[in-house]
Amino acid sequence: MPRALACFLRGLGKSLSKPYLAVALWLMQLLIAAVLILPIGNALHALLDRSPSGEKMVAVPDYGWWETVRRTHPDVLGNFPEFATGLLSPEGIKWSEIPGMRGVGATAFGLALLAIVLHAFALGGTLGTLREPSASLVTFGREGMRYMPAFLLFTFPAWGLAFAAYQWIYVGSGEALRLRVRELHTEQAALAVTALRLAATLVALAAIKLLADAVRTVWVARPDLPPVSRFLFGIGGAFARPLRLLGILGLYAVTTAGLYAIWLVADPSAGGEARFALVPLILTQQLFVFARLLIKIGYYAGVSEALTRAPSPEYSYVAGAAPAAEAPEAPTVP
């Protein structure tokens, strides 16, 4: 754990030292989400601006208003809320709900899938930039494009494996055990079964993620090796340091959860105008997203630290740079 912590902290340090990476990811996410600003904003303005109900809605969502809008405007959200809450249910997501998604809900779901693809680009850019001593946003774009084809090849199988793990382990076990769970003597026993199913799913998802991240990290770190070797080195790296990687992932999860806990406790949206006016609220929201991205990049940098601290032997696009064996942070004394 101390090594995992050290790697994670070093990763966070790198993330903080290159904040433009978080800025780039934040911009990408914001622009994807911005697709929904007009449809959501226009619909809400049409419904609320001249309605006395709007007064009640500034601070707290009014249950009656939302129920009515969902019912009278089925094309806005469709059954997206049911689909989303299915993720938290003991039964798991009902994939049959997907055809029922419409309007903004369906668009949000589609955008999230698009984000998975763009993530391949962003991750290539991030890992590539983290390994270069003197990097910039240009490096991010260049490295992102450079690794995108390969990373897409990793992203889709990883996505497919994650989907399969969720479906086969969590949803499948839920269906298989449904009747037996009902026959358990207490609800606490049933909750324990759900917790075990969830834990098994999370372990599988974590393993898939760590394998995929290890392969991608090595892929960027060792361009000198042939593709198959890089892939195998990545797999080997994950198997060589499983606890360290798992520790980094755990620290990432805990830190992110802590950030959400702070958000929930602080609840800057509460109280209408009392706590935050609109502009400060939006700024706070975006600051939160930015902080989350800093941690996320810190995680990837941490994994990179754990697997290979040596910089890339090849800076193919950096003029005058030679493959360096020494640590890039070492200052050059004239």
Place this chain on the structure above:
Amino acid sequence: MSAAKVRVLVLALGALVPRLSAQPFPPPIASYQITCRLDPEKKTLDANEVLTWKNNTSRPAPTLRLHLYLNAFRNTLSTFWRESGGEARDGKLPDSWGSIEITRMTGPDGADLLPAMRFISPDDGNPDDRTVAEVILPRPVAPGETISVALDFAARLPRVSVRTGYKDDFFMVVQWFPKVGVLQESGWNCHQFHAWSEFFSDFGNYDVSIDVPARYKGKVGATGQRVEERETSAGRVLYRFRQDGVHDFAWTADPSYVVLEDTFREAGLGDVRLFLYLQPEHGAQAARYFGAVKAALSGYGRVLGAYPYPTLSIVDPPWGARAAGGMEYPTLITGGTPWSAPKSILRPEAVTVHEAGHQFFYGLLASNEFEEAWLDEGFNTYMTDRVLRATYGSNRVDLDVFGLHFPLGIEIHYPLDANRRYFEVATWDVLATPSWKFRSRVSYGANVYSKTALTLATLERLLGTPTMDRALRLYADRWRFQHPTTRDFMAAVNDATGADWTWFFDRTFFSSGVVDYAVAEAKTTPAKPPRGLFERDGKLVPDPPAALAKARGWDSTVLVVNRGDVALPVDVVLRFENGHVYRSRWDGAGRWKRFRVSAGPKLLEALVDPDEKILLDADRTNNGLRPEEDADLRAATRWTARAVFWVQNMIDFMTVAW
């Protein structure tokens, strides 16, 4: 012996007399003396029953009709299975079968009645349904005559999926004995067991002995008062329960029960002993159960009159047997709660208040649950909402996270928010429809429970709460221990108010029409002087008279429309600057009504039904409008910002694992 000692002795003797004999219960029509023996391993009951039945009509009765409800679970050919499609409230019905077989039946003179028994299906003609049996008597029972019929029967209980049955050692034994139908002047009222209807029967006196294995000692609860507990054969124990003036009998047994006792006591409403049969894992919720029952006995009792029985038992079903929960029987109710139940989510409270409330709407006002289910479920939902609102305020939206429950910061207000399911299917059925003729279970629930509750809450707001309470009390007093109908309630409302409210019930109970008022237009513009030609000194001149030339104030126009099918009288309020308010009442006739105010103060907003009286209004988001220039962008802008923020987080989450 001194006078004081005599007085003490008299009081003590008085206390020993069972309280039930002192209650003003009605003359019995259908009374039962039953002895049953439970075999927990085989999940069966062997029992004998003596039915004492009085023909309370003016016509001779040549037949008897009996409910054999457990046969609904006999096979997939029963009407219950066909109507339900194998689906219950909590999911698929298990392949666990129940049945009831009468093995002996003799009449008053010892005649064997079994050969004269046949199964009938008066509702749907299903030849495979075995839930109603008709017996041709050797001779008709004369009006006012009482007969006794002795029966032996064997019952097999199903795995609990709809109210009745077992789960492991837990038993909820309800609708379990041959039960006579209700003979009315028009003939027998004895319906089959349907997928989404309940029950109907006559009042009588019950004396039931229950023989169970010794491991159930102290863990048996039932309708009425326990009058005997004794060990019988080796390893078994017998309980005897008695209750007069009820129309059903249910019992439960579970070795896991933690049995707790409390007393409801309120001046004018008497004392009631409360027994809670609680699952050990719900131990922390005992006070919540008791609190809810007390709130119900107090809230209902003050409006409808005191609960007349000395006991009330609350059963908390175990995990995996929740289908037994949320049900009412005379002096015994079943609740239901999850292990994690934060206090702001009224999980045991709402169902407990509701089921306890059924002691009034169903228990005392024993309407026909098959044919007019709204009279018990709907009226009870209305009163439940009143009691919950008065006792707990509001409920919270419940987020289920892998089986754990967390309250969200979104309030569910009673009665409107709690009954919003009605609006989803508002036009599917007329409320006043027999239970088994609704389009679906969803429509049954939405109309019978929610629309009725909203209709009565609307009526309360139109009449005023004191007048509504007078009407309810009149209805309850007139029909206590009887079988009231919708017309009887309407008569009580008319009598209590001194007005004819039939039109209201025609548009609500007897209609599937939707109510939807809206403010379609709200404009206010600075008043302008008139233009054109005006008379002055006998001539037409282009300048208006001096009094009109200088325009003052604002011209405002408001258009209120009725987008629904049903017209109910509704208030319209126009709010102006400087606190000016114009209030008017529109009878809802026609599709629209326009309000014009010339040279008045500036209009701030127009509201239709500003006091939320018409709770049946399907869309309240259109019940108010501000003029264009007074639009308030805050709510929409903040929610747009939140939506974008959520999408950003969702994107981030979706890109975590890969």
